[in-house]
Amino acid sequence: MTALLDLQGLHRRFRVPEAAGRPAGWLHAVEDVSLTLGRGEALGLVGESGCGKSTLAGLVARLADPDQGRILFDGEDLARLPARRAAHAPWRRRIQMVFQDPGESLDPRLTAIQAVMRPLRRLNGLKGAAAETAARRALDRVHLPRSLHDRLPHQLSGGQLARVGIARAIAPGPDLLILDEPTSALDVSIQAVILTLLHDLRAELGLACLFVSHDLNVVRLVTDRVAVMYLGRLIETGPTARVFDAPAHPYTAGLIAAIPRIPAPGAPPPPRRRLAGEPASPIDPDPQRCRFEGRCPRAAAICRERMPQLAGQGARQVACHLPLADPV
Numbered sequence: 383m384t385a386l387l388d389l390q391g392l393h394r395r396f397r398v399p400e401a402a403g404r405p406a407g408w409l410h411a412v413e414d415v416s417l418t419l420g421r422g423e424a425l426g427l428v429g430e431s432g433c434g435k436s437t438l439a440g441l442v443a444r445l446a447d448p449d450q451g452r453i454l455f456d457g458e459d460l461a462r463l464p465a466r467r468a469a470h471a472p473w474r475r476r477i478q479m480v481f482q483d484p485g486e487s488l489d490p491r492l493t494a495i496q497a498v499m500r501p502l503r504r505l506n507g508l509k510g511a512a513a514e515t516a517a518r519r520a521l522d523r524v525h526l527p528r529s530l531h532d533r534l535p536h537q538l539s540g541g542q543l544a545r546v547g548i549a550r551a552i553a554p555g556p557d558l559l560i561l562d563e564p565t566s567a568l569d570v571s572i573q574a575v576i577l578t579l580l581h582d583l584r585a586e587l588g589l590a591c592l593f594v595s596h597d598l599n600v601v602r603l604v605t606d607r608v609a610v611m612y613l614g615r616l617i618e619t620g621p622t623a624r625v626f627d628a629p630a631h632p633y634t635a636g637l638i639a640a641i642p643r644i645p646a647p648g649a650p651p652p653p654r655r656r657l658a659g660e661p662a663s664p665i666d667p668d669p670q671r672c673r674f675e676g677r678c679p680r681a682a683a684i685c686r687e688r689m690p691q692l693a694g695q696g697a698r699q700v701a702c703h704l705p706l707a708d709p710v
């Protein structure tokens with residue numbers, strides 16, 4: 383059976399203007415990414431801030447155009463239609479997005495029910511009472527009490543807003559949900575409720591999910607497979623349990639080792655914090671360069687290749703987080 387989504391050799395770069403003595407250049411936000419997603423499957427897209435997760439998700443959601451590559455959805459290449467003309471494409475209702483901050487992504491002038499009715503009118507051609515009935519059904523599915531259906535976004539809590547954002551995404555009957563950090567703006571207790579809701583909806587509606595997150599604990603809980611990105615490239619994909627238990631790439635191992643864990647009762651205390659001025663980190667405090675640039679011991683070929691190009695463009699923000707276990 384063909385994959386629901388089949389990304390082939392996707393590239394997306396951004397022009398970086400000249401600044402502070404640095405010449406203008408290109409930032410390769412997504413570089414030669416190929417990836418598949420099966421029907422009903424949940425795929426986690428992880429990696430540190432700035433590695434290109436949201437850019438890749440935006441290409442799949444057709445919010446932006448790739449410079450190169452194919453986005454096969456049910457066998458049809460969506461990249462052939464420019465993003466600006468995708469709003470009315472027949473497949474539009476089948477790919478929906480849940481955004482990071484529902485408060486920002488919802489129109490402040492629309493009540494919850496109006497927000498959910500809008501895509502039903504535009505994408506499903508429903509009108510009047512039919513659109514309202516379908517919207518109420520979607521809001522019921524996310525357990526938003528009917529007493530809140532006519533409230534504006536500023537009259538709803540973060541968790542309630544998240545429910546509206548999810549209802550709006552599932553209402554048109556999608557096959558694929560793209561979730562970009564869907565719970566990172568929420569309190570931890572609400573996060574768990576929303577993740578459970580998403581899990582139940584996936585099972586109930588047979589949805590495939592592309593789940594973008596830098597929270598590996600969350601990804602481990604809710605996905606079947608994981609794809610790890612580093613500086614625009616995919617460096618590892620595999621079943622979630624396998625990637626977490628036996629990561630194949632040292633960068634993935636570093637990411638997993640950096641997951642905050644609550645120590646078990648009686649466990650030894652964590653290492654003390656470094657004192658001011660005490661040297662130890664392999665990441666040079668100079669924001670322009672990595673101290674190990676060009677001689678990284680952990681086969682970080684991507685890093686070697688990209689560092690000169692990124693130097694001076696905030697490259698330290700995408701510095702590797704590899705553990706310090708075997709220093710050079």
Ligand SMILES: Nc1ncnc2c1ncn2[C@@H]1O[C@H](COP(=O)(O)OP(=O)(O)OP(=O)(O)O)[C@@H](O)[C@H]1O
Nearest residue numbers: 396397409411430431432433434435436437438596
């Ligand atoms: N419109 C744009 N113009 C120029 N550069 C951009 C643009 N959008 C993203 N970038 C750059 O592309 C790179 C990838 O950004 P992206 O938002 O995809 O990363 P991310 O992994 O989603 O990060 P985060 O987890 O912090 O959201 C970053 O270096 C970012 O600064």
